[in-house]
Amino acid sequence: MRAAVFKGVNEPLQIEEVDEPEPADDEVVVETEACGVCRSDWHAWQGDWDWIGVMPTEGLIFGHEAAGTVVEVGDDVERLREGDRVTAPFNLSDGTCVHCRNGRGNICERMVPMGFLEMAPGGFAERFPVRAADQNAVKLPDEVDPVSVAGLGCRFATAYHGLAHRVDLTPGDWVAVHGCGGVGLSAVHIADALGANVVAVDIDDDALAKAEKLGAVETIPVTEVADVPQAVKGVTDGSRGVDISIDALGIAETCRNSVNSLGKGGQHLQIGLTTSEEEGEVSLPVDVMAMDERDFYGAFGMPPNRYDEIFRMMEYGSIDPGRIVAETIALEDVPETLTSLGTYDTVGIPVVTEF
Missing domain, CATH: 3.40.50.720 (NAD(P)-binding Rossmann-like Domain)
Structure with a gap:
């Protein structure tokens, strides 16, 4: 599959053919329909955040504001099926720690940041995996456009x-x-x-x-x-x-x-x-x-069990995350768009929709 691949700090991402993700027993694989390009991606790309343990390695696939359709389901996953439309928080939790059990999975003790570590590749690719899918994969209501919720993984x-x-x-x-x-x-x-x-x-x-x-x-x-x-x-x-x-x-x-x-x-x-x-x-x-x-x-992300609050407000028109989307781009545009975030020229959220 095609992906935008990290080549080193301040080096342009490269569009390359990479191996397809294969789901572990607790994972699903999602075909990407939309993925926001976030200033957090820019931070990691330029080498920020080593003081909090974010040190991307060559070959990493960024992209933590992704939404799409489940195409493969691990053997132990109970809540999801092929064809489900989902998004996921960027701070993937395991569902078992004391914070997860108390409904605060966003500060899970064993949190893995999607698109920032090799074990959790992100959505600047045709497909991406979601670990502990029963915990982290958030089903989208039928009426919700994936582009509108591309910011739900992080910013919105x-x-x-x-x-x-x-x-x-x-x-x-x-x-x-x-x-x-x-x-x-x-x-x-x-x-x-x-x-x-x-x-x-x-x-x-x-x-x-x-x-x-x-x-x-x-x-x-x-x-x-x-x-x-x-x-x-x-x-x-x-x-x-x-x-x-x-x-x-x-x-x-x-x-x-x-x-x-x-x-x-x-x-x-x-x-x-x-x-x-x-x-x-x-x-x-x-x-x-x-x-x-x-x-x-x-505030650091949002617990996956509370996304329904946003969907209910969207249903009745109280909020519309799509209003924050500035433009839609192709995967080939990601390297240049990511670099441009350092100049603060973009107003709103750029979203990748062509893979």
């Missing part, structure tokens, strides 16, 4: 999990989103659907315009303000600060701006992961956080 689902399950968002809350890439725009759309007043923050006018279309009531162009947190506070009631603030990019500046945009009792949500500049470490105003009782939360 992470934003939803963070806003719906991690922080205490209530209708009427002020929510700031720092960084309006794929996950940031997803957060804008979801926060609006959940009844928040959303403030979108970015350096790019096109990204801010897209955020407005997705529900942002205020936008702040970073290049035009001297103090981002004060600008955010200025649009809230009495300049009190926002109730929830999200770092959707993962650099020191956006993380600190997010924390400093909060009012008393506010909640910071960290979705973006850092680059080699920070190596996972960001200094924060801990004294103010303590005195104001500002909370710091993280």
Whole structure:
């Protein structure tokens, strides 16, 4: 089968013929119909994240936002059949650890990141396997287009999990989103659907315009303000600060701006992961956080057992992940598209649909 293959840090991916995946007893093989090209792929491609154990080796197949149709089923798989349409979270869990048993498979103790390790090749290929399929493969409703849910493996689902399950968002809350890439725009759309007043923050006018279309009531162009947190506070009631603030990019500046945009009792949500500049470490105003009782939360994917919440909201038109999709591309376009993510020129999610 054809796949986009990793050749080394900062080396262009190569489209090659590779061996077809064969399902282990607990796995299914999925014929890929759509796969998002994510900034997380770009991070790994350029050599970020070795400090958290992500060290891609030559021959790896990236792609962790995939959806498609089951074409082979392992002997021990009980819940799935050939012909089922599925997606899967990028953080594949085993279904047996204490966190999995408590419904938090996204932080499984034996989690394997799809498309980042050789044992779990990803969706930049004609087919991909899903380990522990009864645990991880999420059946798609008949009416759901695979392109629309290509972001559910990572960006859209992470934003939803963070806003719906991690922080205490209530209708009427002020929510700031720092960084309006794929996950940031997803957060804008979801926060609006959940009844928040959303403030979108970015350096790019096109990204801010897209955020407005997705529900942002205020936008702040970073290049035009001297103090981002004060600008955010200025649009809230009495300049009190926002109730929830999200770092959707993962650099020191956006993380600190997010924390400093909060009012008393506010909640910071960290979705973006850092680059080699920070190596996972960001200094924060801990004294103010303590005195104001500002909370710091993280969100990492979403438990596979909770995807039905998103499907129900899609069914009744409350949210539409497809609105975040920027363009559809062919497998041959993946190397160039991946490289371009470093320039922040893409607004929304590029999705591979031709394999």
